[in-house]
Every structure is written in C-alpha cells, then in structure tokens.
Amino acid sequence: EPEVTQTPSHQVTQMGQEVILRCVPISNHLYFYWYRQILGQKVEFLVSFYNNEISEKSEIFDDQFSVERPDGSNFTLKIRSTKLEDSAMYFCASREEQETQYFGPGTRLLVL
C-alpha cells in the first residue's frame, strides 16, 4: 500500500542552523501539507501546498519557514535559522482530490 515517507526520522541541530526536512508524498497525490506537534501538545497545521505554491499557512509559518517541491517526488520544509522552540515532531501529509490526508511517520527535530 502506498505511503508517505519522511527523512530523516530524527534530526538534532544547533540553534541558528538551517534544517531541511524531506517528505515523499504518495505518488498520485496533488495536495501536500506540513504539520508539527510540540511534545505534549496538539498537532498543529503549518502550511498547505498545491500546484507549486502555498495555498494556506498558519501564523506559525513565518519567514523562517519555506516549502518547496524541487522535483516530481520530494516535498521539503526548510527552517532557515532554527530556534529552541522549533523542537517538535514534524509531519508531512498528502491527499489526492478526495479530502482524506495521509500522514508520514514524522521527523523528530531537536534544537539545542
């Protein structure tokens, strides 16, 4: 069964460093999402992406964040200058025309 994959599974970085989180959505899906879950808190929407541009973004998704679909398969989330409070589990999700979003296993980011 096709699934969303994410790499790396864990990332540790120093405050101020740039990180890129990678996702490979399900191949025939057209809509892509990033969510994050700070430890012990709710899963929060960050951004949605369709047709090579951002459709929606939350107030969390400030200028430090960017998303890209550099080729036909990858969907990336870049954090330019990480802060301690960016430590979280980051989930990628994708969907086709139907509404149901399928999630990847997540990348656990720890900023020191």
Add this chain to the structure above:
Amino acid sequence: GEDVEQSLFLSVREGDSSVINCTYTDSSSTYLYWYKQEPGAGLQLLTYIFSNMDMKQDQRLTVLLNKKDKHLSLRIADTQTGDSAIYFCAVLSNDYKLSFGAGTTVTVRA
C-alpha cells in the same frame, strides 16, 4: 479557528469496549477523522465519517456523530493490548485544514 477537545486518558480492561469522545466547534466541518499514534510512530488513519452520516462501522471500530451537539465518538470493541496508543480526533474545515484534538491516551490492562 476550530477548537477540538478530547479527554486525555482512558484505561480499559482487555476484552472490554473503549469509547473515546471528542467535541468540536465548527458546524461547517465536512469530514471528521480518527487517527492512531503508537509510541514514536506517525499518525495512522483509522477511520473517518462524513458530516451527513450518523454512524460508521468498520470491523471493531464504530464512529458515532451527533452533529447537533458537535460530538464525535470512537468505540473500539473487544479492546486488545495492541490498541494501546494515543487516539486523535481531527476535523476538516472548509479550507481543508485539519484541526486536531490533544489526543486520548488509551491504556489497555490485562
């Protein structure tokens, strides 16, 4: 934005039924979901219900929706130790954003 609330913990004896409850605020929500998260793992889609349905059954899982009260529940029949996990209620709004509850940690005891 959408506000989704769940009770945080549920302890159930193996073989009994589990019922996890969820309330939400946005009456225009179209789809409502239950996701399961096992320790260290991602969000696994368990089941979903469209807002014009009252009930959906899928093997051991039964979803009930009371749209008037904005109340969603997930019943797991014959709960097994493998059902121990965090269960998230999620609601899809008209702009296709999912809003999640805080998750209910279900512990199954022998």
